[in-house]
Amino acid sequence: MLKLQRRLLLPQKVSPHLFDHKLQAFLVGRIWIAEKMPFHPDTITYHIHAHFIEQFQGITEKNSCRRCGSQNLQKFDCSQCKGSCSYCLDCIIMGRISRCTKLLRWVGPPIHIQLKSPIMTWQGTLTPSQKMVADEAVRHEKDHLIHAVTGAGKTEILFPISEDALLKNQRICVTTPRTDVVLELSPRFQKAFEKIQVQSYYGGSEFYKEYSPLIIATTHQLLRFEAAFDVIIVDEADAFPYTFDEKLRQAVKKAKKASGRTILVTATPTKLERTRFSQRKCYSFIARRFHGKDLPVPKFDSLWQYDRQFNQGIIPRKLRNWLIKCVSENKPFLVFFPSVKLMMVALPLIQKIEHSILAVHASDPNRKESVQALRDGKVCGLLTTTILERGITIFNLQVAVVGAENRIFDHAALIQISGRVGRSKDAPSGDLIFFHDGLTRQMDFAVSEIKRLNRL
Amino acid sequence: MNNCLFCGEYLVIEVTWATFLWRAPSFIICSNCEEQLVYSKSPDAIYFHNEFMNDVIHQYKFQQDLRVAHFFAASIRKAIKKRKYDVVIPIPMHPKKEIERTFAHVETVLKFANIPFQTVLQKDTEEQQSKKSKKEREQVAQFFSLISGASMRGKKIILIDDVMTTGKTMSLARQLLMDAGAEKVEILTFISGQM
Numbered sequence: 001m002l003k004l005q006r007r008l009l010l011p012q013k014v015s016p017h018l019f020d021h022k023l024q025a026f027l028v029g030r031i032w033i034a035e036k037m038p039f040h041p042d043t044i045t046y047h048i049h050a051h052f053i054e055q056f057q058g059i060t061e062k063n064s065c066r067r068c069g070s071q072n073l074q075k076f077d078c079s080q081c082k083g084s085c086s087y088c089l090d091c092i093i094m095g096r097i098s099r100c101t102k103l104l105r106w107v108g109p110p111i112h113i114q115l116k117s118p119i120m121t122w123q124g125t126l127t128p129s130q131k132m133v134a135d136e137a138v139r140h141e142k143d144h145l146i147h148a149v150t151g152a153g154k155t156e157i158l159f160p161i162s163e164d165a166l167l168k169n170q171r172i173c174v175t176t177p178r179t180d181v182v183l184e185l186s187p188r189f190q191k192a193f194e195k196i197q198v199q200s201y202y203g204g205s206e207f208y209k210e211y212s213p214l215i216i217a218t219t220h221q222l223l224r225f226e227a228a229f230d231v232i233i234v235d236e237a238d239a240f241p242y243t244f245d246e247k248l249r250q251a252v253k254k255a256k257k258a259s260g261r262t263i264l265v266t267a268t269p270t271k272l273e274r275t276r277f278s279q280r281k282c283y284s285f286i287a288r289r290f291h292g293k294d295l296p297v298p299k300f301d302s303l304w305q306y307d308r309q310f311n312q313g314i315i316p317r318k319l320r321n322w323l324i325k326c327v328s329e330n331k332p333f334l335v336f337f338p339s340v341k342l343m344m345v346a347l348p349l350i351q352k353i354e355h356s357i358l359a360v361h362a363s364d365p366n367r368k369e370s371v372q373a374l375r376d377g378k379v380c381g382l383l384t385t386t387i388l389e390r391g392i393t394i395f396n397l398q399v400a401v402v403g404a405e406n407r408i409f410d411h412a413a414l415i416q417i418s419g420r421v422g423r424s425k426d427a428p429s430g431d432l433i434f435f436h437d438g439l440t441r442q443m444d445f446a447v448s449e450i451k452r453l454n455r456l
Numbered sequence: 457m458n459n460c461l462f463c464g465e466y467l468v469i470e471v472t473w474a475t476f477l478w479r480a481p482s483f484i485i486c487s488n489c490e491e492q493l494v495y496s497k498s499p500d501a502i503y504f505h506n507e508f509m510n511d512v513i514h515q516y517k518f519q520q521d522l523r524v525a526h527f528f529a530a531s532i533r534k535a536i537k538k539r540k541y542d543v544v545i546p547i548p549m550h551p552k553k554e555i556e557r558t559f560a561h562v563e564t565v566l567k568f569a570n571i572p573f574q575t576v577l578q579k580d581t582e583e584q585q586s587k588k589s590k591k592e593r594e595q596v597a598q599f600f601s602l603i604s605g606a607s608m609r610g611k612k613i614i615l616i617d618d619v620m621t622t623g624k625t626m627s628l629a630r631q632l633l634m635d636a637g638a639e640k641v642e643i644l645t646f647i648s649g650q651m
Contacts, residue, residue: 074521074522074523076522076558077559078558079554079557079558079560080558081558085558087520092519092520092521093519096520096521098520098558100558
């Protein structure tokens with residue numbers, strides 16, 4: 001201890017082996033509020049003096065938040081600064097960052113974990129087209145776009161890509177906009193890589209103290225990391241509302257190491273992305289579902305003035321008949337509604353047909369349980385908003401969209417919704433109906449795109 | 457500032473002559489959140505401590521989002537008009553806790569509401585009532601003291617605090633002020649609830 005104290009007084013760096021490995025494992029790649037560190041403050045002070053940890057202000061001189069980059073600040077009179085101070089409004093939900101908040105990041109030696117092959121414990125096999133895409137993505141060491149239709153088995157393609165990165169001692173993050181997808185992917189990745197701890201981060205999740213080379217996180221949680229990952233896989237990049245597109249890009253750029261790469265994975269890339277990536281030959285494409293069968297093509301059916309009918313306490317006849325058919329044939333179903341309001345008006349009416357039917361939406365805390373209940377057959381069907389348009393797989397699912405002409409159903413959403421049907425080898429098709437009060441270009445484009453992909 | 461203060465929902469602001477001629481409001485609340493506000497039946501409090509109010513207080517005191525102070529400021533401006541008093545006294549925080557939180561939650565609301573107040577009380581313990589059980593709360597001894605030089609003789613006082621649960625904090629403060637010669641001590645809290 002005396003030796004340590006004497007060394008601290010000298011203006012030179014302390015030898016590299018004198019740091020706390022647990023602290024390194026926690027902080028490497030992260031950007032964390034000093035007050036909230038799960039370590040003793042004296043330990044942290046030592047590491048700062050020894051130049052293993054850098055401490056800096058929460059808000060930069062140029063008035064942007066050091067964690068999320070936003071300039072949306074709120075001024076206030078601060079008792080700590082004894083004067084004017086400001087805090088970031090955009091990332092306050094992850095813990096307020098003000099000018100006087102102290103942030104920390106690890107600037108000491110990088111972590112070295114040598115993982116021995118075989119790391120992947122996944123038992124399945126890839127189809128030839130899946131294998132080709134995985135190889136292309138691994139071989140091409142820069143940014144890449146994987147365009148795979150719904151049900152192509154995008155997650156399975158990511159397993160060998162992740163294994164390759166892990167063997168190279170790299171750190172990977174799989175990021176997605178929705179918490180539901182994080183919750184669905186985490187157990188699958190953990191099972192595929194049993195030898196390492198796969199960590200998952202989403203709003204309200206506990207944070208892990210250990211280091212993990214494979215992290216599944218919502219894009220918001222990516223903000224807790226800086227220059228951390230060699231590979232960032234962005235799942236469903238187009239699921240972000242347009243306004244948040246730029247914030248997503250910045251969050252990914254910040255969390256990635258300077259030498260790192262981004263892999264975009266989606267069934268509905270924008271035209272711009274497609275041209276940009278294919279020009280540089282870093283574009284992989286799968287048009288077939290893993291079971292080789294065609295994508296289901298939606299059927300249109302008119303449901304004139306469905307809005308008025310629901311508000312008058314009536315279920316439109318065609319929808320009613322369809323629901324009765326699904327219930328009698330014992331096939332699970334999803335009915336997509338354009339708004340929570342309409343869905344809640346329709347729910348009690350539809351529950352008269354079958355009382356077990358539930359409704360889910362974005363702010364529903366029981367969403368996960370309801371989806372599992374549908375999967376287990378305890379509930380015969382769900383009413384939902386676009387929250388379930390992507391990511392979930394349910395055997396033998398039948399799908400109807402009420403109000404397909406609504407603005408919220410753009411072609412990407414409709415293609416994704418269509419993709420919920422026929423995902424299993426033993427049930428490669430199912431009912432797929434767009435009930436509408438008028439046709440839209442988006443609806444037509446979705447159908448023509450699905451037909452085009454089937455011809456390939 | 458087009459988002460609901462509590463849930464962040466994007467709102468379309470209606471431009472009326474009122475917003476054009478007078479100062480624009482410093483916060484907006486969506487109709488969903490407004491429906492969840494329950495007013496207290498007690499005349500000594502503004503809101504009832506339901507789950508929604510709990511989230512509001514959490515956003516204010518623990519997430520440290522000062523914008524919520526504007527919401528309470530608007531509420532207290534209305535509520536205090538009905539009262540007759542000589543001086544407003546806020547329940548204080550321990551100075552260390554105030555630096556930790558970076559602001560005093562009650563005083564900030566009074567400042568935003570343009571209600572002049574006097575800091576007459578000081579808190580002598582770092583313990584927080586909110587972190588105790590009902591029994592522990594009722595067992596505390598006096599933890600306030602008067603700041604020297606403050607004369608409360610013959611004054612009609614109104615005490616302000618954010619949340620009243622058992623009423624212990626208020627009764628200790630009132631006791632101290634009555635012993636110092638105040639004529640009347642009334643209370644007004646933003647939120648009141650049961651334990």
